[in-house]
Amino acid sequence: MSITILQRSPQGMRSIKLKNRYLYSVFGALVILPMLAGVSGYVFALKKAQVANVEQVTIDNWKQELADQWLELSHAKKSSEHKLNALAARLGMMQAHVRRLNAAGERIIKVAGLDAKEFNFSQNPAIGGPERASISKSANLSGLLGSLDNIDQQLDSREQQLNVLESLLMDKHMGVERYISGRPIKKGWMSSFYGERNDPFTGKPAWHAGVDFAGKEGNSVISTAAGIVSWVGDRYGYGLLIEINHGDGFVTRYGHNKKAMVKKGDVVSKGQIISLMGNSGRSTGAHVHYEILKNGRNVNPTSFINRRSKG
Numbered sequence: 001m002s003i004t005i006l007q008r009s010p011q012g013m014r015s016i017k018l019k020n021r022y023l024y025s026v027f028g029a030l031v032i033l034p035m036l037a038g039v040s041g042y043v044f045a046l047k048k049a050q051v052a053n054v055e056q057v058t059i060d061n062w063k064q065e066l067a068d069q070w071l072e073l074s075h076a077k078k079s080s081e082h083k084l085n086a087l088a089a090r091l092g093m094m095q096a097h098v099r100r101l102n103a104a105g106e107r108i109i110k111v112a113g114l115d116a117k118e119f120n121f122s123q124n125p126a127i128g129g130p131e132r133a134s135i136s137k138s139a140n141l142s143g144l145l146g147s148l149d150n151i152d153q154q155l156d157s158r159e160q161q162l163n164v165l166e167s168l169l170m171d172k173h174m175g176v177e178r179y180i181s182g183r184p185i186k187k188g189w190m191s192s193f194y195g196e197r198n199d200p201f202t203g204k205p206a207w208h209a210g211v212d213f214a215g216k217e218g219n220s221v222i223s224t225a226a227g228i229v230s231w232v233g234d235r236y237g238y239g240l241l242i243e244i245n246h247g248d249g250f251v252t253r254y255g256h257n258k259k260a261m262v263k264k265g266d267v268v269s270k271g272q273i274i275s276l277m278g279n280s281g282r283s284t285g286a287h288v289h290y291e292i293l294k295n296g297r298n299v300n301p302t303s304f305i306n307r308r309s310k311g
Helices: 020-112 141-178 302-306
Strands: 003-009 012-018 189-192 195-198 205-208 211-214 220-222 227-235 239-247 250-260 273-277 287-294 297-299
Touching (some): 227 250, 239 273, 273 287
Antiparallel strands (some): 195 205, 227 239
């Protein structure tokens, strides 16, 4: 097979015959080269896609590792906050314990007639002296919690010792006057009993932890036993409240006062005027709300009100 190509020239028409080998070469050039180019382009595109895929996988791995690290950091932060909250709660309990000890110490000073300047519970004790470096380089959480438990036990022990000492001193100085009996007023009448009643504000059943004695505003409110004033001030629901510690775990409360006639730390005798009747706090009129507590729990004051005084 051959192809004749006619070409015009100044000398006339010329003919060029292409033999088979030339035809194959031209055909190969026209067909095979584009195919090679296409294959090469495909291979290049495939390699490029593979590289891009590897890069994407690497980026995804980095993102996952970063997300895992953020998750670990979040867990560590929550764990630290939980431990700090536990320590803060423990510290708050110990601070309250120390305040109770300070109050007991101040009451004992009053009863025993000690020098308040020498035994000042409102200031830190004077300490000092040379110190050496601790053997332990750092404190761990379990060791710190163990130390706090130990200190808490010591505070409990000291509080019990102070309470016993306080009771002994009050027995010595007050004798039978510490016996709780009688009414906390000189004039007036019992207007509400201890126990369940209808709340005067909501009308719904509610527990009344004391008894109420009504009277004229400004009437005298008296202590039903000798003791030490442990609280004078406003308290939610009670209005102006006076609290007296009588030792042996007994405390009396007198609420809704108009004016206090004593201050915290005062030693009061049985029958002493401690306040003027008022209408402060959650109250519907002039009266005194009277409570008795034994070891922190309310008891019914009625039996104490009705019993005779000793001596």
